[in-house]
Amino acid sequence: MTSHSEKQYCSSLPHSVWSADWVRQAESVAAVSLGISLYSLMLRAGAAATALARDHYPASRHWLVLCGHGNNGGDGYVVARLATEVGIKVSVIVCEGVRPLPTEAAIARQAWLESGGEILPASSHWPQDIDLIIDGLLGTGLGGAPRAPYEVLIEAVNRAGVPVISLDIPSGLQAETGAVAGAVIRASHTLAFIALKPGLLTGQARDWVGQLHYSTLGLSDWLATQRPQIQRYNGADLGQWLKPRRPCSHKGEHGRLLLVGGDHGFGGAIRMAAEAALRSGAGLVRVLTHTAHVGPLLTARPELMVQRLSDDTLQQAVEWADVVVVGPGLGQGDWGKNALKLLQTSDKPALWDADALNLLALHPEKRQNRVITPHPGEAARLLNCRTVDIESDRLLAARRLVAQYGGVVVLKGAGTLIAGQHGEMAIADVGNAGMASGGMGDVLSGIIGGLLSQKLPLYDAACAGCVVHGAAADYVAKKQGTRGLLASDLLPVIPHYVNPELAK
Template structure:
């Protein structure tokens, strides 16, 4: 592996930093490091050149889009280094609207001294033999849509056959939120510097950034001095939450859970939650549901204890259970509302999902003994805003959920966010194959089971999201993404929740 660079598959860094002015991060670090921004620019260019030499070794002609800021300076350094290595380089310069920063101007002067040809401007035609496009137009300081000229360059790169390597972050992508600001560049690979940025991990950032690499430039050790980090969760974190069981363990140790839901005609939702709880290690799982669901559920999964949801059965279950989950397939009838009112009286740790969240949006309350697991639509109803507003700033939406409703919020989606208001994590697992019905019901069961096995609510939510997403990744690796079913993910949960055990032995 190249010095200073790590991969998603090998060792993606565990943190990113939610700095208020993320565009000033390098300057702050340079000041603390007593270093030079120009030195950092060369280190960034060298890291880019190493990546190109290893992963695009067949590239004979690179086109580099250079913006007017320090991101463009990184591009000029790379152009110089690739030229010195014998690779043909064409530079396309964005029009200069303001004075170029001193460091970027120095880097451009170095390139100009060896440039075999004048740089192309935005309107010039590109050569036909381009093997690799390097995007050094905009860095992490972009907070508004690029100008029309730059939008045009982004569109040209997106429609070109050559792969795109993004410098620090794909141009047009907001580094804090992961939202495109107008046109955003679709990268095959992104090499980001010093630390991960939240926008690369959540929202649409995952779709635009491609394979992530990080070059810390020797400065990541200084990051803890700046601000609290957001944890970037991957499957390698699973062993810290899910150790092997003691030889003396019995079902009473592994949690007694009750899952409430499944109105008439929605047996599937509550079955998925119950089965996922069992596959995630719950000792005993009781399901309270509509009477028409009892026989189908017992036939499909006899290990579940299934009973009709009545005031008496609910009271008994709430007394019996260690952990309570409510919502999958619950509906919003009087039957559902009455059950939720009884559940509200319990002081036990709970998971609220699906229609429990929709009912909470109608009658809000705040409590600390629950995990909320909304998808963006449910989060929008809870917050009284649009889905677009939730997705525009997922981190802010997740924190607002905790402020208003308490407990732990799990904002599902690409780069699921987990927060209790003080600690925050982004899960870098899962794939688009999960865009099918029932996946949220499965997650409810996993969170419930892990709470029953003794994890604290924030830990249980983090572990469940990672185990769930990792199981889906295992399905995708075996069979592809399209056509993935929730039951397929449940089958792979046995691997995800046993990270220290080889189930094939």
């Protein structure tokens, strides 16, 4: 990558994430405050996209630029003109609209025509020698499924078998949510303008975005004065939560954690959660489980304190514990229901997962000293809706869960969301497809529980725990691939990420 192109776009992503509506409004405000025309910003966007395309596909000789009837299309016209100026053959296909083009897009279109460029209708046959497609069809304002002719062109792009660079967002992907309502372009690269939007990082985004880059279009100083709506976290951020331990610290300073779960036949869940808590640095970890699992757990991990779950042992253990994790392998029978009923009387900080959430959905209650970690199916039960409703707007679902159940919500999935009671929200930009396997949620519960026991606040423990979990999985996947990745594969890797000073 040349130093010139480094000034125009960046592949190291920022921490701040903004709603698409905010970015559209902020663009005009920032331009006025800085004395920059909106057309100048469009020129910068086109230049950044052209630089990215040339950097990543230097051998490409014939670009197909697809332009919609909006400012996204205007960016495409700028790319087409700049590419032609450096000797690249360009074909431009346009989806015309019934309304006039936005002013800046109209200027860009006219500049393309005045440079000798041609415009082909959406129904045109594509040239046979195209080796790169620039997607400027639909931008961040899309609110539903693409209609014809956009839908037809999107499907044609996905069949073409050549690399695709999407401008701002892959056409058809919802910028606010990452939801998919219809046809979506599967991009090789996406260049986000001004700021990252949530739909590039969560929902179905990872299926469509490809490698994500961004360009502030010269507005970075102005953006730095604004308060971000959402934070993006990855493994590089763990140091802000996890500091090196004091040399003379002792196990009592690192918390006493109680885990409750593992009904008959589900001992693996509580075993993985408990070891994950140990690996995350909890000082003392106690497990109450079914009688059948006491011996195997002690044999597998003698550092654990394991007892049979009963009313007496539970009451004693809750009094002993600093933090309680309940749910892994709990089941929904009388055994689990009775334990949860007793735990509901405790005011200790807690994490509820798995069947604890399914039981909570039957008898909702709100408390502020709890982290809940639902996957989309569990979230749907908690909100009495369909899983598809959760996935259609994950950010809204996370906020609704906080409003109804209090505390901190971890809505799991690709681009896990963490939402707090004061409106804070984060996206854990870690993890991979190998995590779609049994036991991963149990390991996450143990990690967050272990961090809570070390006195991290609920929201910080949830953010750090999600990042540790996903980063550990990414490390394992890099070594052995995503298919066949086991939840227990993460356990020996967790210490590397809860000791971020090791990475320096």
